[in-house]
Amino acid sequence: MDEASSCGSGGGFRPGVDSLDEPPNSRIFLVISKYTPESVLRERFSPFGEIQDIWVVRDKHTKESKGIAFVKFARSSQACRAMEEMHGQCLSPSDSKPIKVFIAQARSSGSHRDVEDEELTRIFVMIPKSYTEEDLRDKFKVYGDIEYCSIIKNKSTGESKGLGYVRYLKPSQAAQAIENCDRSFRAILAEPKNKASESSEQDYYSSMRQEALGHEHRVNMFPFEEQPEFPSFEKNDIRGQETISKRLSVVSRVPFTQEQLCSIFDIVPGLEYCEVQRDPYSNYGHGVVQYFNVASAIYAKYKLHGFQYPPGNRIGVSFLDDGSNGTDLLRKMATQMVAAQLASMVWNNPGQQQFLASLQFGGSSGSQLPQIQTDIVLPSCKKKAPPETAVKERLFIVFNPHPLPLDILEDIFCRFGNLIEVYLVSGKNVGYAKYADRTSANDAIATLHGKILNGVRLKVMLADSPREESNKRQRTY
Numbered sequence: 001m002d003e004a005s006s007c008g009s010g011g012g013f014r015p016g017v018d019s020l021d022e023p024p025n026s027r028i029f030l031v032i033s034k035y036t037p038e039s040v041l042r043e044r045f046s047p048f049g050e051i052q053d054i055w056v057v058r059d060k061h062t063k064e065s066k067g068i069a070f071v072k073f074a075r076s077s078q079a080c081r082a083m084e085e086m087h088g089q090c091l092s093p094s095d096s097k098p099i100k101v102f103i104a105q106a107r108s109s110g111s112h113r114d115v116e117d118e119e120l121t122r123i124f125v126m127i128p129k130s131y132t133e134e135d136l137r138d139k140f141k142v143y144g145d146i147e148y149c150s151i152i153k154n155k156s157t158g159e160s161k162g163l164g165y166v167r168y169l170k171p172s173q174a175a176q177a178i179e180n181c182d183r184s185f186r187a188i189l190a191e192p193k194n195k196a197s198e199s200s201e202q203d204y205y206s207s208m209r210q211e212a213l214g215h216e217h218r219v220n221m222f223p224f225e226e227q228p229e230f231p232s233f234e235k236n237d238i239r240g241q242e243t244i245s246k247r248l249s250v251v252s253r254v255p256f257t258q259e260q261l262c263s264i265f266d267i268v269p270g271l272e273y274c275e276v277q278r279d280p281y282s283n284y285g286h287g288v289v290q291y292f293n294v295a296s297a298i299y300a301k302y303k304l305h306g307f308q309y310p311p312g313n314r315i316g317v318s319f320l321d322d323g324s325n326g327t328d329l330l331r332k333m334a335t336q337m338v339a340a341q342l343a344s345m346v347w348n349n350p351g352q353q354q355f356l357a358s359l360q361f362g363g364s365s366g367s368q369l370p371q372i373q374t375d376i377v378l379p380s381c382k383k384k385a386p387p388e389t390a391v392k393e394r395l396f397i398v399f400n401p402h403p404l405p406l407d408i409l410e411d412i413f414c415r416f417g418n419l420i421e422v423y424l425v426s427g428k429n430v431g432y433a434k435y436a437d438r439t440s441a442n443d444a445i446a447t448l449h450g451k452i453l454n455g456v457r458l459k460v461m462l463a464d465s466p467r468e469e470s471n472k473r474q475r476t477y
Contacts, residue, residue, distance in 0.1 A: 049078025077175035120171035144173025270296030
């Protein structure tokens, strides 16, 4: 569309082209009479708040109005209230046709659809994990009528994740809540439900993930020199400079979708949750990512801070306080790393197994090798089945990056009951477990497959029968 902008000469701040949508949803789109002057627009819309500029769209050649205009407010709540009260109204007694008022779509968007109500009325907030839905409602009802509140909970434990949604009846109420609530809530507009991404974006992300996984050495993961907006992250920055947690904040100059965010951070094992956020004060992309363990979160921050998506745009990653004790998390992670190092040393040099078994940790003659370190809940130990018991099910186990010590492996798999034997294949990162009961074997798969124990990720699946296995070509790893 060809257009020329007409703006008032009444002084005041006039935003530049790059800040027309700062904050987001602060511009309204008007369908008006071709004969409506700008002075009337300013008179009728100034009661709703500070007007930064007015644009009347005109024909490129005749300079006549096309009956379309934009009004830029200083705040999102002002624009939303103007839309709510002026849509369907007549600007003057002589007008026979009511005007139409909408929130203008961001200029950076490739779509020209109207902004939907759900995009303007539902906000995403960070809350204490002790909050109930009633607590959340009490905190935010001062800004307007609430349609519903919901708290995001862990599907397994039912515990709050410290995140929630509040949906208002009017866009102006949601905007007021974002602008005026305590900054600790980090309130922003929530991404619309079931918002599908374009197939081309999915294809790009799929190829990007393969490149990151298979050719990581080709990707410059730390190009910070030309990026003053995001602080650099060195290997020793995590000590004492910011709170360590399992939750990360993600910032990008280019907005991203939920699927894109998850595709990036699912590269690092242990992803629990991701949520795209909309910041009313900028056009940047914002998101929250949470992992099951602090080791994965630290690795994700180390690897993905400064990652380029799309090419030329670097994302910033930082820790968010999730209410957990950072010291305990680091201590637990350190224990896992020590256990993994010991396991690696034993596997690479079998002659040291007897030496390690004789070590006395803490000076106690009754001490044992490192205990199992994991975030999953394991059953209590159970007795093994007699060696001569008939085998009902065999499990095939894959270890990454190396096998666990045999005593720890036996301790893990015997907890599901009816374990006959567990053993490792010499020189390979695989092993087998034999069970006298199929239910016990299935329980082991359901609990352990894809999980991390003592710093080692396990893949646990049903093994082929010996007859089927003999007919196959030998596995190569």
